[in-house]
Amino acid sequence: MDQLLQTVNLQRHYHMGNSVVRALDGVSLEMAEGEFVALLGTSGSGKSTLLNLVGGMDRPTEGALLFRGRNLAQFTSGEMAAHRRSSVGMVFQSFNLIPRKTALENVMLPMIFAEKPPGERRRRAQELLERVGLAGRAAHRPAELSGGEQQRVAIARALANQPELLLADELTGNLDSRTAAEILALLRGLHRETGKSMLMVTHDERIAAVAQRRLYLSDGKIVSEAAAT
Amino acid sequence: MILRDAIDVSLDNLRQARLRTFLTTLGVAIGVGSIVGMLAVAIGLQDNLYSQLLRTGFFRRITVWAQGAGGRGEQQQPPRQIDENAILAIRQIPGVKLITREARIPVRLQAGEKTVNTQMTGVILDDADEAVFTEIKQGRFITSSEAREIILSSQTAKTLGFIDPAAAVGQMIRVRVRVDRPGAGFGFPVPEIPVPEPFELKVVGVVERERALFGDMNARLVYAPQAVIEEQVQFFQTRVPMIMAMVTNWAPLQVRLNDARDVDRVEKEIKGLGFRTISVSSIISNMRRAFIVVDMLLALIGSMALVVASLGIINTMVMAVLERTREIGVMKAVGAEDGDIRRIFLTESALIGVAGGLAGLLLAWLLGRAMNFGANIYIERQGFRAETLFHIPLWLVAAAMAFALGVSVASGLYPAGRAARIDPARALRHD
Numbered sequence A: 001m002d003q004l005l006q007t008v009n010l011q012r013h014y015h016m017g018n019s020v021v022r023a024l025d026g027v028s029l030e031m032a033e034g035e036f037v038a039l040l041g042t043s044g045s046g047k048s049t050l051l052n053l054v055g056g057m058d059r060p061t062e063g064a065l066l067f068r069g070r071n072l073a074q075f076t077s078g079e080m081a082a083h084r085r086s087s088v089g090m091v092f093q094s095f096n097l098i099p100r101k102t103a104l105e106n107v108m109l110p111m112i113f114a115e116k117p118p119g120e121r122r123r124r125a126q127e128l129l130e131r132v133g134l135a136g137r138a139a140h141r142p143a144e145l146s147g148g149e150q151q152r153v154a155i156a157r158a159l160a161n162q163p164e165l166l167l168a169d170e171l172t173g174n175l176d177s178r179t180a181a182e183i184l185a186l187l188r189g190l191h192r193e194t195g196k197s198m199l200m201v202t203h204d205e206r207i208a209a210v211a212q213r214r215l216y217l218s219d220g221k222i223v224s225e226a227a228a229t
Numbered sequence B: 001m002i003l004r005d006a007i008d009v010s011l012d013n014l015r016q017a018r019l020r021t022f023l024t025t026l027g028v029a030i031g032v033g034s035i036v037g038m039l040a041v042a043i044g045l046q047d048n049l050y051s052q053l054l055r056t057g058f059f060r061r062i063t064v065w066a067q068g069a070g071g072r073g074e075q076q077q078p079p080r081q082i083d084e085n086a087i088l089a090i091r092q093i094p095g096v097k098l099i100t101r102e103a104r105i106p107v108r109l110q111a112g113e114k115t116v117n118t119q120m121t122g123v124i125l126d127d128a129d130e131a132v133f134t135e136i137k138q139g140r141f142i143t144s145s146e147a148r149e150i151i152l153s154s155q156t157a158k159t160l161g162f163i164d165p166a167a168a169v170g171q172m173i174r175v176r177v178r179v180d181r182p183g184a185g186f187g188f189p190v191p192e193i194p195v196p197e198p199f200e201l202k203v204v205g206v207v208e209r210e211r212a213l214f215g216d217m218n219a220r221l222v223y224a225p226q227a228v229i230e231e232q233v234q235f236f237q238t239r240v241p242m243i244m245a246m247v248t249n250w251a252p253l254q255v256r257l258n259d260a261r262d263v264d265r266v267e268k269e270i271k272g273l274g275f276r277t278i279s280v281s282s283i284i285s286n287m288r289r290a291f292i293v294v295d296m297l298l299a300l301i302g303s304m305a306l307v308v309a310s311l312g313i314i315n316t317m318v319m320a321v322l323e324r325t326r327e328i329g330v331m332k333a334v335g336a337e338d339g340d341i342r343r344i345f346l347t348e349s350a351l352i353g354v355a356g357g358l359a360g361l362l363l364a365w366l367l368g369r370a371m372n373f374g375a376n377i378y379i380e381r382q383g384f385r386a387e388t389l390f391h392i393p394l395w396l397v398a399a400a401m402a403f404a405l406g407v408s409v410a411s412g413l414y415p416a417g418r419a420a421r422i423d424p425a426r427a428l429r430h431d
Ligand SMILES: Nc1ncnc2c1ncn2[C@@H]1O[C@H](COP(=O)(O)OP(=O)(O)O)[C@@H](O)[C@H]1O
Pocket: A014, A015, A016, A021, A022, A023, A041, A042, A043, A044, A045, A046, A047, A048, A049, A050, B426
């Protein structure tokens, strides 16, 4: 299988006054196209930091981060935006929907920045909402949706510009276990149907079980790896 | 991101904080309104004054004098008299409407037992609109250029025994041309000269006196139709042609133009022919310069309000950036470029500017209408014609809108730049 992602000695340091926090301290990993990988670790181990680097939200202090062979560390800010816009799609623990926009408008947002024609935006957003099971909720605002429904909208939004890689950061962290299971089932279904690559961050072994491969992060380093059981 | 979407997103954001948007826009409206209002009043009053001055005709007139031998400075010119050829040459100059020679004859007026020595000047009916005759105190203006009529000054009327100038109107005055010193002031020897018969003119009006522009020496001047004066001049011309030619060729010409704006050019051309000229065009250009300074000062004062409004925009936009940090993070996370974010915020402040500009123009217009209305009630009660005191020319509308837009976009630069620099990873951290 083709390689999608590779990091080489990836470092991300935060300067806090006089001390330096090494949120990532030499991460080297590889991910193939179509893989579903879970990134595990305790709170503060650097999972979100790594995910943000892969998502083009942040830049490494040192090391290389290759996406399809191109080093994100050397991207211009415009290239970073293009990467966020069309190469990856991100889903967050706190959904991060825009409160005053409807579900449909939230899903259309990435397509506005991709300058897709308005008609196409609406059609595709409607399709995506159907796919995540929210066909009847298009006109609802986030406050009128349950947590699980909001996260479905967020997943639809992440898929809007047909990214190659879906990134999820603790996407069930704010959900009860039954809803969490539904969301995970949705992800697994999407992976099975479309073969889309997925990188999922969690601190919960049971959630990580949906992935094909698990990476364990501790103090900014990959400490072990396990295949699906 | 295409412009339409930027406008949609911006409008959505502005609607989100209705009260704040309204207050900020109101600030811009007051700023624009005060600039436009002040300038409109200034322009209105100046146009008014200017057109009234132009109406007097003084500004359309150039006085041409003969040039003595020598001349000043380097230009050694031969003496140049104002003869038939000179008049023809001046008539050729484009923009010249009418050439008249200042015709003034010394006369003795008699009413009953009282007499007065003064000068009588010819009136061309075309002058009817000139200032001196718009201020006829008693009676009316001369009816035709052949009428046997005379207009006295209030001072001559008094000397002739009419304590109340109104009493002079309708009286017959006996006029005798004084030949003791014809061509006075020119220094020509005067031989024996025949005397024309005295004649009678009917007083139709009394003027207070000419405006201060001519000074006090004109306070006694009386006016009769040009034909009456020419009749007398003709008398001498047939009997003593040599002397008359000498006198008249040195008397000044009055050159009247169609348009006051041509004064400078025509004056220069006449000078080029070798004559001395006097006009009041320099007064106009000085006046214009003073107006521009006044306008600029007023605009500056008005701009203060817009500066305050601009601080309002900056404040509003900085607040909006702080409030929407997370939302900006979301937009960046789904692919917005720094430029997209900047564009959204600049569009927001530009929309505030445009709305504020339009509202400000409306405000100024309403204020102006009210002022015109109020002032004209007073003016008409005082017995004057209604005037447009408040005038918003099209260029002022365009300039005000451009200014409002410019100021608001400039005010949005800093907040928009701040929004564009927001770090998405930091904005979306949830601890
Ligand atoms: N913007 C930041 N500034 C300073 N320290 C940070 C910042 N982001 C993360 N960190 C630190 O980096 C470490 C890793 O954080 P994070 O990647 O969020 O961990 P995780 O997602 O695994 O809980 C933590 O110690 C955290 O405090």
